Amino acid sequence: MQLSLRNRFTRLAAMSAMLMTMPAAALANAAAAVPTVDKGDTAWMMTSSLLVLMMILPGLALFYGGLARSKNMLSVMTQVGAVAALTMLVWVGWGYTEAFGPDREGFLGNIISGFGKAFLHDVSSSTTAATFSAGVAIPEYVFVCFQMTFAAITIALVLGSVVERMKFAAVMVFAVVWLTIVYFPIAHMVWASTGYFFKMGALDYAGGTVVHINSGVSALVACIMLGKRLGYPKEPMAPHSLTMTGIGTGLLWVGWFGFNAGSALEANGSAGLAMMNTFVATASAGLAWMLVERLTSHKPSALGFCSGIIAGLVAVTPAAGNSGPLGAIVLGAVAAIVCFFAVTKLKPKLGYDDALDTFGIHGVGGIVGALGTGIVYSAALGGPSPDGWEMGKQLVTQAMAVGVTILWAAIGTAIAIVVAKLLTGLRVKEEVEREGLDLGEHGERAYNY
Amino acid sequence: MKLIVAIIKPFKLEDVRDALAAAGVQGMTVSEVRGFGRQKGQTEIYRGAEYTTAFVPKVRIEVVVSDGVVAGAIEAIQTTANSGSIGDGKIFVIDVDQAVRIRTGELNEDAI
Numbered sequence: 073m074q075l076s077l078r079n080r081f082t083r084l085a086a087m088s089a090m091l092m093t094m095p096a097a098a099l100a101n102a103a104a105a106v107p108t109v110d111k112g113d114t115a116w117m118m119t120s121s122l123l124v125l126m127m128i129l130p131g132l133a134l135f136y137g138g139l140a141r142s143k144n145m146l147s148v149m150t151q152v153g154a155v156a157a158l159t160m161l162v163w164v165g166w167g168y169t170e171a172f173g174p175d176r177e178g179f180l181g182n183i184i185s186g187f188g189k190a191f192l193h194d195v196s197s198s199t200t201a202a203t204f205s206a207g208v209a210i211p212e213y214v215f216v217c218f219q220m221t222f223a224a225i226t227i228a229l230v231l232g233s234v235v236e237r238m239k240f241a242a243v244m245v246f247a248v249v250w251l252t253i254v255y256f257p258i259a260h261m262v263w264a265s266t267g268y269f270f271k272m273g274a275l276d277y278a279g280g281t282v283v284h285i286n287s288g289v290s291a292l293v294a295c296i297m298l299g300k301r302l303g304y305p306k307e308p309m310a311p312h313s314l315t316m317t318g319i320g321t322g323l324l325w326v327g328w329f330g331f332n333a334g335s336a337l338e339a340n341g342s343a344g345l346a347m348m349n350t351f352v353a354t355a356s357a358g359l360a361w362m363l364v365e366r367l368t369s370h371k372p373s374a375l376g377f378c379s380g381i382i383a384g385l386v387a388v389t390p391a392a393g394n395s396g397p398l399g400a401i402v403l404g405a406v407a408a409i410v411c412f413f414a415v416t417k418l419k420p421k422l423g424y425d426d427a428l429d430t431f432g433i434h435g436v437g438g439i440v441g442a443l444g445t446g447i448v449y450s451a452a453l454g455g456p457s458p459d460g461w462e463m464g465k466q467l468v469t470q471a472m473a474v475g476v477t478i479l480w481a482a483i484g485t486a487i488a489i490v491v492a493k494l495l496t497g498l499r500v501k502e503e504v505e506r507e508g509l510d511l512g513e514h515g516e517r518a519y520n521y
Numbered sequence: 522m523k524l525i526v527a528i529i530k531p532f533k534l535e536d537v538r539d540a541l542a543a544a545g546v547q548g549m550t551v552s553e554v555r556g557f558g559r560q561k562g563q564t565e566i567y568r569g570a571e572y573t574t575a576f577v578p579k580v581r582i583e584v585v586v587s588d589g590v591v592a593g594a595i596e597a598i599q600t601t602a603n604s605g606s607i608g609d610g611k612i613f614v615i616d617v618d619q620a621v622r623i624r625t626g627e628l629n630e631d632a633i
Contacts, residue, residue, distance in 0.1 A: 370569075416569025
C-alpha cells in the first residue's frame with residue numbers, strides 16, 4: 073500500500089515536473105484518480121476540433137487550390153478532402169490506438185502504443201483523457217476527435233508538393249501507408265506520456281514536429297521520388313487564383329487557434345497564451361515576408377503576405393504556450409525570412425519541384441520553430457521556463473527531436489511512395505498531366521464559363 | 522467607306538467611345554484582346570518565380586464610317602486614347618467594299 077502510494081506520488085511528481093517544462097498535447101493514457109470533467113473545457117475542445125477541420129476544408133483546399141493551375145483546381149481540392157476523410161476512418165480503426173492506446177512494454181513502447189483500443193474498443197462516453205492539470209480530464213471521445221483532425225490535416229499538407237501529377241488512387245494508398253508508419257508513431261513519440269520525445273523533454277506545444285517538420289520533410293522526399301511536373305521550371309506555372317489562396321489563408325489562421333490554443337486541452341491561461349502568440353507571431357511573419365521582398369527589390373506581394381502568415385503559424389506551433397508574446401513576434405519574423413530564402417533561392421538552386429512549397433514553408437518553418445522554441449522558452453526572454461532550466465541542454469533535446477523526425481519521415485515516406493507506385497503506378501499519363509487532372513482523373517472542370 | 526481598327530489601352534475605352542460619338546460615329550464593335558508591340562510583356566513574380574507575360578491585355582475597337590467622317594474619327598481616337606506612355610496602341614484604316622443592314626437590306630452609306 074505504502075509502496076503503491078509512493079509510486080503514485082513519484083509518478084505524479086515526475087509528471088508535474090515534466091508538465092511544467094513541457095505542456096505539449098496529450099496524456100491520453102495517464103490515468104488520474106477520479107478526474108473531473110469540466111463543461112467549459114469540453115466545449116472548448118469540441119470547438120477546437122471543428123476549427124482544425126475548418127483548416128482542412130475549406131481552408132487548406134482553397135489555399136492549395138488557388139496556388140495550382142486552373143486545370144488542376146478540383147484535383148487539389150478533392151485530394152485534400154478525400155485524404156482527410158480517409159484519415160478519419162483509419163484513425164478510428166487503428167490510428168488512435170497506435171498513437172494513444174494502452175502502454176506497450178519494451179523499446180517498442182517508445183514508438184507506438186498497444187492495439188487494445190483498435191476500432192475504439194473500450195472507449196465510451198464515460199471514459200476520459202487526462203489534461204495537463206492534475207485531476208482535470210476531458211471526455212475521451214472529444215480527445216479522439218481533436219487528435220483525429222491533426223492526423224487529417226498533416227497528410228493533407230504533405231500533398232502540396234506532389235499535386236498536378238500524382239494519381240488520385242496513388243494519393244489514397246500513400247495516405248494509408250504513410251499515416252500508419254510515419255504519422256501515428258511520431259504522434260505517439262511526441263505526445264504520449266510513454267513516447268520517446270516526450271520522455272526526452274522535447275518542447276512541442278501543438279505539434280511543430282508531428283505536423284509541420286513531418287509533413288514538410290515527407291513532402292520533399294515524395295516530390296523528389298515522384299519527379300517534376302512536365303515543363304517545370306521552364307513553363308510558367310503561376311497560381312490560378314490568389315483570391316482563393318487569400319481566403320484559404322484567412323481560414324487557416326482562424327482555424328489555427330483551435331490547433332494551438334486547443335492544444336492546452338483546457339480553456340485556461342495556457343490556452344490564452346497560445347492564442348496571444350498565434351496572433352502576434354503570425355502578424356509579424358506576414359509583414360516580415362513582405363519586408364524582405366521589398367529589401368530584395370521585389371514588390372511586397374499578396375502571395376508573400378499569405379506565405380508569411382503560414383510560415384509564422386507554422387513556427388509558433390511548437391512555441392505557442394512555450395513563449396512570451398515578444399519572443400513569438402521575433403520567432404515569427406525569423407521564420408518568415410528563413411522560409412522566404414528557402415522558397416525563392418534554395419528551391420530553384422536545388423531544382424526539386426515542391427509544387428506548393430510544403431517543404432519550404434512547413435518543413436523549414438517547422439525546423440526554425442522547433443529550434444527557436446528552445447530559445448524563446450527562456451524566462452529571460454519572457455518565456456515560461458522554470459528556475460534552473462538550461463537553454464543549451466534544451467536546444468540539444470530540440471535538435472535531437474528534429475533530427476529523429478526528419479530521418480523517420482524521410483524513410484517512412486520513401487517506403488509509402490514505393491508501395492503506392494507498386495499498387496497504382498503513382499503518376500498520371502502525360503496526356504492527363506497536360507490536359508489537367510480535373511478532367512483526366514475526375515471527369516469535370518472547375519470553371520465552366 | 523472605311524473600317525477603322527484601333528487597339529487601345531482598356532481604361533481609355535469610355536473616353537474613346539464618347540469622343541467617337543461626338544465625331545458622328547453611330548456604332549462600334551469592341552473586343553478584349555491580348556498582344557504586344559514595343560511595350561513587350563509584363564513581369565510577374567510568385568514566390569520568387571518570375572514569369573514574363575508576353576501578351577498584354579488591350580481593347581480592340583472596330584468602326585465602319587463614311588469617308589467624310591474618317592479624319593474626325595481618327596483624330597478623336599488618337600487624342601483621347603493618348604496617355605503619352607508606351608503601349609497606347611495603334612489605329613489601322615482599311616477600305617470597305619460593301620455594307621448591308623440585315624433588317625432592311627439597305628446598302629453601304631445608308632447601312633452604317
